[in-house]
Amino acid sequence: MSLRSIPSIVFALIIYNAVVFVSGGTEVLSNSLFEMPMLSGGHWSFKVGDAIILLTLFLLFAELIKSTYTSTSSLVDHGLSMVLFVVCLVEFLLAPLAATSTFFLITVATAIDVIAGFTIGIRVARRDLAIGGMEH
Numbered sequence: 001m002s003l004r005s006i007p008s009i010v011f012a013l014i015i016y017n018a019v020v021f022v023s024g025g026t027e028v029l030s031n032s033l034f035e036m037p038m039l040s041g042g043h044w045s046f047k048v049g050d051a052i053i054l055l056t057l058f059l060l061f062a063e064l065i066k067s068t069y070t071s072t073s074s075l076v077d078h079g080l081s082m083v084l085f086v087v088c089l090v091e092f093l094l095a096p097l098a099a100t101s102t103f104f105l106i107t108v109a110t111a112i113d114v115i116a117g118f119t120i121g122i123r124v125a126r127r128d129l130a131i132g133g134m135e136h
Contacts, residue, residue, distance in 0.1 A: 005076040007084050008063055009113055012056040012106050019048065020097045029102050049102040060109045067117040068124055078117045085110040 020026055029049035036044045066077060088107040091098045 004066070005074075005080060007077060007081045007110075007113065008059040008066075009056060009081075009106070009110055010084055012052060012059055012109070013084070013088060015055065016052050016098075016103060016106060019052070020100075026097055026100050029100060049100070052102055053105050056106050056109045060113060063113045064116055064120070067113075067120040074121060078114070078121060081110065081113050081117055085114050 019028055029047065029052075031048050032045045033048060033051060034046050036046075038044055063081070067074065085107070088103075088110045092103055092107050
């Protein structure tokens with residue numbers, strides 16, 4: 001098994017757990033990393049939770065790109081993505097510190113990764129069979 005088989009969204013899960021469990025509460029997610037005045041006169045505040053979601057979105061994009069490749073490591077990746085989704089779902093339902101919108105969105109990203117990974121994988125495999133002359 002190569003490192004490429006490991007779902008990259010696991011890093012968002014690790015960072016979330018490190019930030020929330022080390023700090024002892026979910027209040028840290030509301031801490032502002034920076035604020036910017038906007039042309040409208042309002043102020044945009046970028047919070048710790050927002051940074052974790054942004055990281056999750058980038059990692060989800062990388063996972064979707066990875067799902068377009070067909071190899072034996074992609075099968076392992078899909079399986080590990082499913083395990084990661086189950087871990088996130090169980091943690092969301094059972095751990096009080098995971099009962100946040102930030103963690104819910106990480107869980108949704110893992111679900112999208114699983115569904116898209118299998119869907120794209122099947123589609124790519126069909127195309128590969130059609131190119132190989134196996135399908136009419």
